[in-house]
Amino acid sequence: MQVTETQNEGLKRGYTMTLPAADLAAMVDQKLKEAQPEVEMKGFRKGKVPMAMLKKQFGPRILGDAMQDSVDGALREHLESTGDRPAVQPKIEMQNGEEWKEGDDVVVNVSYEVLPTIPEVDLGKLDLERLVVKAEDAAVTEALDNLAKNAKSYEDKKKGSKAAKDDQIVIDFKGSVDGELFEGGSAEDYPLVLGSGSFIPGFEDQLTGAKAGDEVEVKVQFPADYGHEALAGKDAVFATTVKAVKKPVDAKLDDELAKRFGAESLDKLKEQIAERLEAEYTGASRAVMKRALLDQLDNQVKFDLPEVLVEAEAGQIAHQLYHEEHPDDHGHSHGEIEPTDEHKKLAERRVRLGLLLAEIGQKAEVKVSDQEFTQAVMMQARQFPGQERQFFEYIQQNPQAQQQLRAPIFEDKVVDHIAEQAKVKDKEVSKEDLEKAVEALDEL
Structure with missing residues (x-):
């Protein structure tokens, strides 16, 4: 197949691929010859059906298969030889598709945007701050009081x-x-x-x-x-x-209350509450540090972005925000929602960071284990009580849904990898300061 470049600007690529009619005819004849020994037809012995009759009955279908195989093969060879990584599935259009007839050359136009080259990042130069909050006695007492109220x-x-x-x-x-x-x-x-x-x-x-x-x-x-x-x-x-x-x-704060919540004694219950509170603080602190990490990466690393990815992300953001603002509109009959400049700006950040984290994760050989994926599936299934089996089957049969579950796990593991390379300083703060930092995340 003859390949001619028609566009090479930034990340955009365009090519015309031509399959001469003679080559296509030869491919069809070859496929018919390969199939002939196994073909049975009324009035003929197996393998003795005339080529002309085979061509009349099976030619159109084999012609279509040959055209598809040629285009797929040519595109595959082209991507292997150039090293291009399309951002999304390449767009393939046949020239004069409606007017094409057997005996004409097959000419297709192929266009796509390539994934950009991601610059190297010196992760050791990232400066991060990790907020540390201790579970104070007052917080433990407050949690105990709430337990007592709930157990009243x-x-x-x-x-x-x-x-x-x-x-x-x-x-x-x-x-x-x-x-x-x-x-x-x-x-x-x-x-x-x-x-x-x-x-x-x-x-x-x-x-x-x-x-x-x-x-x-x-x-x-x-x-x-x-x-x-x-x-x-x-x-x-x-x-x-x-x-x-x-x-x-209200229930009394004593060993009996502790036993109602699965602890051996009131002191053990206090220890468990303190551990739970510190785990919550650690999770909140991690979210704050992750935002700071992503902000630094977004400011330090710049590269061209595939328009097709940015447009898709901006459309998704606009659609999501529309439904958050119109919670009573559960359908999709609202027509097209035009993304704003703010949506596009946020989309650019998400696409840039997504590509960067994917590159860092790939080089660091970050993987999502089967155990981690299974745990994510089970946690998600809890949102559908009584329908867990149907949910598991849906996930098994839907690769896109599997990817949606794997993606946040992969991202968190890459963030952890980056944090391990960065310079991280612990800063002990109050519970109130941590809460303010978390609230600030929603304001950005």
């Missing part, structure tokens, strides 16, 4: 006490619409915490102030968007009997 119990209030917000009332109720009881609208000995918002609006408010033994007729209206269509927007009456009024009691 309820005990009966004095006889005749009125139910207040945060109290738990035990009730029997029967709900009716238009005088008829409806399915799922009745219960006995139901524990309801006032102010929890677990019932439809207005229900809990009408029971605030009730006492044990009171019978209350609660009148409410189901929301117009209520999940049960037959009840949506309907007025309802709940005949309610208050059987008990209880006040919340």
Whole structure:
């Protein structure tokens, strides 16, 4: 196949590839001859079908296969000889495709953008700061108090006490619409915490102030968007009997509480909380240092970017931000969303850093292990309770989905590799300072 260069500007490449008609015909004849010994056709013995008949019946399909094989082979040889690495799949268009007929030369135009040459980076010259936060006693105590609140119990209030917000009332109720009881609208000995918002609006408010033994007729209206269509927007009456009024009691900070959370003693629980807090601080600190690392790389390393990658990334950013700003629009019928200059600027940063990290990771032979990938799949599967098996099958059958799971793991491992080469100084700060640093990440 004859290859002629038509464009070589920056990262853009263009070529015309020509397959002479005679060469194409020879390829078709050769493929037919190779297939002839195995072909059976009514009226002929195996391997004795005339070439003209083979060509008439199978020629068009083999002609198409030969054209495709020629183009694929020529492109593969061209990329091997030039060393070009296309940023995305090359665009291939056949000249005069609709007008082409057998006997004409096959001429195709091939265009693509190559991945740029990534400059070397002296990772040892990167200066990074790692924020270190110790789990102070006050933070551990605060976490313990929260555990106690979550583990709270309820005990009966004095006889005749009125139910207040945060109290738990035990009730029997029967709900009716238009005088008829409806399915799922009745219960006995139901524990309801006032102010929890677990019932439809207005229900809990009408029971605030009730006492044990009171019978209350609660009148409410189901929301117009209520999940049960037959009840949506309907007025309802709940005949309610208050059987008990209880006040919340925080659990005591003792060994018994610790055992409820799987620790041998209160001291061991404190140790576990301190370890968990410091792990959270370490994760937050890592995020801050990673941003600083990426900022330094983005400022220090410049190279040409494939427009096709930047445009695709800018479009994805614009689409994602649109849905964040319009959370009620779950479809994709909003039409094309034009990326802004700000979207394009962010896209350039992401593409540049993505290519740079990929290059550094490749040279450092960073790999995502099967164990790391499996762990990521299992963590993701937890977001689909009851559908884990379908999720696993989807991942197994979808290479793109596999890559989406591998990519962030690979990036984090490359960041760790870079941090190991860089100059990193630890700086002990308060929990509040770390929180401010994390909040600042969202402002950039």
